[in-house]
Amino acid sequence: MTSTRLTHTVGVRAMEWLWAHRDGFxxxxxxxxxxxxxERFKPIGELALICAVLFREGVAxxxxxxxxxxxxDHAWRDALDGGRMLVRGQRTEPISPIPFEVYLPFxxxxxxxxEVERAAVLxxxxxxxxxxxxxxxxxxxxxAFQRRFGLTxxxxxxxxxxxTWLARTPEPWTVEGHIxxxxxxxxxxxxxxxxxxxxxxxxxxxxxxxxxxxxxxxWLDLERWDLLGELLVVDACLPEPTLDERAWEAFAAAQAPDxxxxxxxxxxxxxxxxVFDIVYHPTLVAAFASTLAxxxxxxxxxxxxx
Amino acid sequence: xxxxxxPSLLKGAVQDLATGVAxxxxxxxHGPVSGDLSPAAAGADGFAPAAVRVLGADFLxxxxxxxxxxxxxxxxxxxxxxxxxxxxxxxxxxxxxxHWAMRRTLRVLAPDTADGTTAEPRADWLExxxxxxxxxxxxxxxxxxxxxxxxAVARVAGKRNLDLARGFVRAVRRRDWLQAAGAGRWLxxxxxxxxxxxxxxxxxxxxxxxxxxxxxxLQVRAARRLxxxxxx
Numbered sequence: 001m002t003s004t005r006l007t008h009t010v011g012v013r014a015m016e017w018l019w020a021h022r023d024g025f026x027x028x029x030x031x032x033x034x035x036x037x038x039e040r041f042k043p044i045g046e047l048a049l050i051c052a053v054l055f056r057e058g059v060a061x062x063x064x065x066x067x068x069x070x071x072x073d074h075a076w077r078d079a080l081d082g083g084r085m086l087v088r089g090q091r092t093e094p095i096s097p098i099p100f101e102v103y104l105p106f107x108x109x110x111x112x113x114x115e116v117e118r119a120a121v122l123x124x125x126x127x128x129x130x131x132x133x134x135x136x137x138x139x140x141x142x143x144a145f146q147r148r149f150g151l152t153x154x155x156x157x158x159x160x161x162x163x164t165w166l167a168r169t170p171e172p173w174t175v176e177g178h179i180x181x182x183x184x185x186x187x188x189x190x191x192x193x194x195x196x197x198x199x200x201x202x203x204x205x206x207x208x209x210x211x212x213x214x215x216x217x218x219w220l221d222l223e224r225w226d227l228l229g230e231l232l233v234v235d236a237c238l239p240e241p242t243l244d245e246r247a248w249e250a251f252a253a254a255q256a257p258d259x260x261x262x263x264x265x266x267x268x269x270x271x272x273x274x275v276f277d278i279v280y281h282p283t284l285v286a287a288f289a290s291t292l293a294x295x296x297x298x299x300x301x302x303x304x305x306x
Numbered sequence: 307x308x309x310x311x312x313p314s315l316l317k318g319a320v321q322d323l324a325t326g327v328a329x330x331x332x333x334x335x336h337g338p339v340s341g342d343l344s345p346a347a348a349g350a351d352g353f354a355p356a357a358v359r360v361l362g363a364d365f366l367x368x369x370x371x372x373x374x375x376x377x378x379x380x381x382x383x384x385x386x387x388x389x390x391x392x393x394x395x396x397x398x399x400x401x402x403x404x405h406w407a408m409r410r411t412l413r414v415l416a417p418d419t420a421d422g423t424t425a426e427p428r429a430d431w432l433e434x435x436x437x438x439x440x441x442x443x444x445x446x447x448x449x450x451x452x453x454x455x456x457x458a459v460a461r462v463a464g465k466r467n468l469d470l471a472r473g474f475v476r477a478v479r480r481r482d483w484l485q486a487a488g489a490g491r492w493l494x495x496x497x498x499x500x501x502x503x504x505x506x507x508x509x510x511x512x513x514x515x516x517x518x519x520x521x522x523x524l525q526v527r528a529a530r531r532l533x534x535x536x537x538x
Binding site: 169170171172173175207210211213214217218 | 437438468471472474475476478479480500502503504507508511
């Protein structure tokens with residue numbers, strides 16, 4: 001089994017990189033309207049989600065927890081201007097779910113912006129908002145976020161789940177890269193980002209237990225670290241995580257000394273903003289996978305020694 | 307000049323033989339398979355025995371499954387392949403086992419002329435192999451995947467059905483159609499394979515993607531035959 005030190009270290013280094021590159025989590029108020037102001041919100045929402053996981057699991061060391069706290073404060077106060085940028089985004093595109101999606105993890109961490117909340121409650125009443133055409137996996141995520149916000153999901157989560165690729169448990173040899181991301185995100189949503197592994201229906205857990213090792217093997221050999229990291233999160237959400245030693249060792253070895261995790265093969269070179277846009281996601285995923293795997297590994301040790 | 311060299315000629319002869327076996331599996335009848343060989347391969351100095359050794363026990367698979375007796379020429383060629391290429395003392399386990407499988411086939415189809423039973427080679431290397439290696443090795447030994455034909459290899463396959471199913475998925479995804487077809491043949495025979503694997507459609511997919519490779523065709527048809535007992 002993979003050592004807890006190895007999984008933990010990946011996350012410690014990832015947080016160091018994210019803190020050192022925090023200015024990359026930036027909005028672009030002067031953006032061409034054809035590209036859209038909301039384009040750059042996604043990384044900030046993802047950062048908040050992962051920091052929330054880190055606080056929740058309670059396996060971070062003091063330095064790592066401090067960095068996460070400072071990062072989330074930076075994102076809220078500086079990048080989002082205390083939430084005012086979320087309001088501005090909502091005004092720019094009133095029917096977009098993005099400000100709500102980005103806001104939710106901040107709200108769960110104790111930050112507040114009443115105007116975004118009023119917009120979410122109003123939008124939830126609109127058929128137009130609930131009919132917004134999105135892929136089934138994102139629809140499931142929106143339902144889960146509505147529940148977490150305290151609203152009744154307009155599409156019940158079990159119905160939303162039914163429409164996803166994973167819920168149909170198709171032939172495992174038909175998975176391709178974009179489908180694999182759909183799989184990982186369904187698992188994130190039904191388990192509330194690893195908080196509630198029991199949210200994974202047993203039928204789907206059995207399916208993943210059978211076939212996840214093959215997909216991990218595949219994307220490991222292709223050195224697709226971003227996707228591999230997400231698959232390692234899925235592993236940590238299963239009833240019996242494998243904490244695959246071969247995959248974790250390669251994942252850790254792919255990480256740069258400063259903590260950056262390449263998305264694919266090695267790190268890119270070029271304009272720092274462009275590099276950030278490629279590298280921030282796999283590095284966040286590395287922190288996420290590290291936190292869950294370390295937590296599961298410690299829980300297993302505790303069970304054994306009890 | 308690789309195209310005219312011995313390796314490519316041997317490969318061509320193996321494919322000719324595989325085409326004949328696959329065809330016989332489909333039709334249910336069985337013509338003299340050695341008749342599928344080119345004159346160069348079948349002549350006195352030809353490499354027909356080498357080609358039969360490569361194909362192994364599957365050369366006579368249609369007879370094994372149909373319970374028919376090969377004609378004298380086929381048996382003679384098969385026996386020649388068994389005797390001309392005995393495994394060396396340091397041969398890999400798959401070589402030992404494929405030779406063992408040929409001798410077993412001789413005992414089944416021509417008991418009056420075959421030698422006595424031989425001890426099984428060891429199979430512990432398979433017990434210890436990870437699921438990737440297991441699948442590769444079992445696929446090479448697909449000729450041992452037969453209904454009611456016990457062997458230490460078949461017992462390991464039966465115990466490690468999920469590992470083998472994973473290996474089938476891996477082989478399909480890596481476009482190793484021959485490995486996938488061999489693994490699929492074992493899986494057709496085994497209990498406890500997850501339904502979500504989608505094996506019947508998977509075998510069709512492998513056959514389609516292999517673009518007419520006769521050795522893949524042989525294994526896929528054998529797999530279907532093992533799964534249903536019907537003509538394929």
